[in-house]
Structures are given as C-alpha cells and as structure tokens.
Amino acid sequence: MLDEQSGERKSAGNYKNIEMAKQGGGIFGGGEVQNNYANDTGGASRFFYCAKASKSERNRGCDGLEEKIMKQNFTGKTCIDNREGRVEHKRPNVKFKNTHPTIKPLALMKYLCTLTKTPTGGIVLDPFCGSGTTLMACKKLKRDYIGIDNNSEYCEIARRRVNAIPESFI
Structure with a gap:
C-alpha cells in the first residue's frame, strides 16, 4: 500500500566534497568515498516505517500514575562546542501518565x-x-x-x- 502511494523513486546520493574527501580532508582522512545507497530504486517501503504509539498504548497500565505535562521546550547544552541551545515545538503541551520521551510502538x-x-x-x-x-x-x-x-x-x-x-x- 505504501509503495502504491509513493510510486517508484530513485535516490540520488550525495557527492558533495568528494575531491576533498579523496585528498584526506574528510572526517577520517583519505580513502575513497563510497555511497552504497546512491541510485537505488523502489517504493517508500524500502525505508522502515512504523507509526508512533497511540496515547492509549502509551498510557497502558499507568492508571494509578499522575498525569504530567510533557516538556515541549528543551534547553541545555546541545552543541558539540557547549553553546546553549534551545529547540521549540509548536505543539501545545500534552498531558501523559507515561512521561518517557521515546516510546516505541x-x-x-x-x-x-x-x-x-x-x-x-x-x-x-x-x-x-x-x-x-x-x-x-x-x-x-x-x-x-x-x-x-x-x-x-x-x-x-x-x-x-x-x-x-x-x-x-x-
């Protein structure tokens, strides 16, 4: 069904700075740059997709717990060079009993x-x-x-x- 909706696609690959990488300017220095995913074809199902857990699945078994507002604004050290970072989400704050941020289905x-x-x-x-x-x-x-x-x-x-x-x- 997903492939019917998306149709067949071809990925392009990323070849930016290939000369620099060959000259040793890449992250690990030197060597050939290889992109194993360039020019592959197929539908969207070639990428693993799964919808997030529903609110009822998320809170299953948590009946006796207090509802808490999930924090939608995260602050703290988010950059490699320890600069302050801030990410803001436009969603309204939502209450959950299960407050874990990355619940899998x-x-x-x-x-x-x-x-x-x-x-x-x-x-x-x-x-x-x-x-x-x-x-x-x-x-x-x-x-x-x-x-x-x-x-x-x-x-x-x-x-x-x-x-x-x-x-x-x-």
Missing part, C-alpha cells in the same frame, strides 16, 4: 523480537528499557526478559505496563 518491538529470532523460552536483555515496550513484547511472545534502566520513574512505568499484559494472554 508495541507492534514494532514484537516484530523486532521475532526478527532477532530469540527462541521461545529465550531471554531478551534490554539494558535501556525505558517505559518497557520491549518487555511487553517479550511477555506477549512468551520470551523471558530482563529490563534495566537508570531512571526509577521509568522503571515504575515499565513495571506497570508489563503487568498490564494479562496473564491469560501468555
């Missing part, structure tokens, strides 16, 4: 768990589990899992979200 994480061919009964380690979407996917796929995160608020969100998966599903 459950369908995507289920797909990735099966793609990696972790066997049923195998253990999946997620050392940066955030709000626990990978752990939820593992529970649905009958894989054992270990989730680690350095933020106690996110660990609590992950625990609640995983516990929201009914045992009858397993």
